[in-house]
Amino acid sequence: MMSLSEHAFQTQAQPLEAQVASSIITASHITKRYQNDHKVTLALDDCNIEVLENEFVCIVGTSGCGKSTLLRMLAGLDFPTQGKIVIKDRPVTGPGPDRGMVFQTYTLFPWLTVADNIGYGLKEKGLSKMEREAIITRYLHTMHLENFRDAYPRELSGGMKQRVAIARALATKPELILMDEPFGALDPITKAQMQQLIRSIWQQERPTIAFVTHDIEEAVFLATKIYVMSARPGRVKKLIPIYLPYNRTQDLKEREDFVALRMKINAMLDQQEGSV
The missing domain is CATH 3.40.50.300 (P-loop containing nucleotide triphosphate hydrolases)
Known part of the structure; x- marks a missing residue:
C-alpha cells in the first residue's frame, strides 16, 4: 500500500x-x-x-x-x-x-556598515559605484533592512546579521x-x-x-x-x-x-x- x-x-x-x-x-x-x-x-x-x-x-x-x-x-x-x-x-x-558561504556564526566585517557589507563582494568584482548601489538597494529592500543601511553589525540582532550575510552571498550571483x-x-x-x-x-x-x-x-x-x-x-x-x-x-x-x-x-x- x-x-x-x-x-x-x-x-x-x-x-x-x-x-x-x-x-x-x-x-x-x-x-x-x-x-x-x-x-x-x-x-x-x-x-x-x-x-x-x-x-x-x-x-x-x-x-x-x-x-x-x-x-x-x-x-x-x-x-x-x-x-x-x-x-x-x-x-x-x-x-x-x-561559491558564496553563509555560516552559523556571524561573519560580517564589524568595521563596515550594513550596505558596505552587502556590497563588499561587488566591489571586489570591480562593479561601478552605480552598479553596486543598485544591487545594494535591491537587497536592502529584499531583506527588509532599508532602515539599517548605515548601521554597524554591533547594532543588529542575530536575525538581522544573518539577513546581511545572506544578502552579501546573494549579491554577487555565485x-x-x-x-x-x-x-x-x-x-x-x-x-x-x-x-x-x-x-x-x-x-x-x-x-x-x-x-x-x-x-x-x-x-x-x-x-x-x-x-x-x-x-x-x-x-x-x-x-x-x-x-x-x-x-x-x-x-x-x-x-x-x-x-x-x-x-x-x-x-x-x-x-x-x-x-x-
Missing part, C-alpha cells in the same frame, strides 16, 4: 522541477580521515552528492555525522582524503567567487550558495521568519543552494531534495525528493503530507542512533 508521503511525491510535483537541469557541483566517493596523536578518525566514508542548477538541497544528519565537513569541502575550505569535487567541470582546489546551519543560533520565532524569507527568495530568484541542518522540519520546509546522512562515519543514507507545493508558507508544516515526511526522516535518524 502506498504511504501518504509516497503519494505526495507522485501527485505534487513542483513547477520546473521536472526539467532537465545541469549539474552545478558533484562530490564523488568522498572519504575524509583525520589523524591526531596516532589515532585515525573516519569522518566521511564514500559520500556521493550532486547539486543541480536551481535546486535547494538540504543535507541532514545527527551531530558529528560530517555534514558540515562535507559542506566545507564543497566550499574549498577543507579537502577530502579520497574522492573528488567538481564544480561545473572544474576541480575544487580552494575557495572561489563561484553559481552556488553554501549555508552551514545559518539559523541554528536563532530563537524559534526568528528562525521561522528566516526560513520563510530564504524560501521566498529562492522561489523568486532560483539561486542554487546547498544547506546543512540538523533540523528535519527546516529541511522539509526549504528543500527540493534532502540527503540524509548516517551517523559517523558519515555516508549518504538516503536521497529523498520533496514534492510539496512550490509556494510555501508556515502553515504547510501542519499538513499531513509534510508531517509524514518529517516523521519518515526522523525515524531514519532515530533508527541509526539506536544502532550506535
Whole structure:
C-alpha cells in the first residue's frame, strides 16, 4: 500500500522541477580521515552528492555525522582524503567567487556598515559605484533592512546579521550558495521568519543552494531534495525528493503530507542512533 508521503511525491510535483537541469557541483566517493596523536578518525566514508542548477538541497544528519565537513569541502575550505569535487567541470582546489558561504556564526566585517557589507563582494568584482548601489538597494529592500543601511553589525540582532550575510552571498550571483546551519543560533520565532524569507527568495530568484541542518522540519520546509546522512562515519543514507507545493508558507508544516515526511526522516535518524 502506498504511504501518504509516497503519494505526495507522485501527485505534487513542483513547477520546473521536472526539467532537465545541469549539474552545478558533484562530490564523488568522498572519504575524509583525520589523524591526531596516532589515532585515525573516519569522518566521511564514500559520500556521493550532486547539486543541480536551481535546486535547494538540504543535507541532514545527527551531530558529528560530517555534514558540515562535507559542506566545507564543497566550499574549498577543507579537502577530502579520497574522492573528488567538481564544480561545473572544474576541480575544487580552494575557495572561489563561484561559491558564496553563509555560516552559523556571524561573519560580517564589524568595521563596515550594513550596505558596505552587502556590497563588499561587488566591489571586489570591480562593479561601478552605480552598479553596486543598485544591487545594494535591491537587497536592502529584499531583506527588509532599508532602515539599517548605515548601521554597524554591533547594532543588529542575530536575525538581522544573518539577513546581511545572506544578502552579501546573494549579491554577487555565485553559481552556488553554501549555508552551514545559518539559523541554528536563532530563537524559534526568528528562525521561522528566516526560513520563510530564504524560501521566498529562492522561489523568486532560483539561486542554487546547498544547506546543512540538523533540523528535519527546516529541511522539509526549504528543500527540493534532502540527503540524509548516517551517523559517523558519515555516508549518504538516503536521497529523498520533496514534492510539496512550490509556494510555501508556515502553515504547510501542519499538513499531513509534510508531517509524514518529517516523521519518515526522523525515524531514519532515530533508527541509526539506536544502532550506535
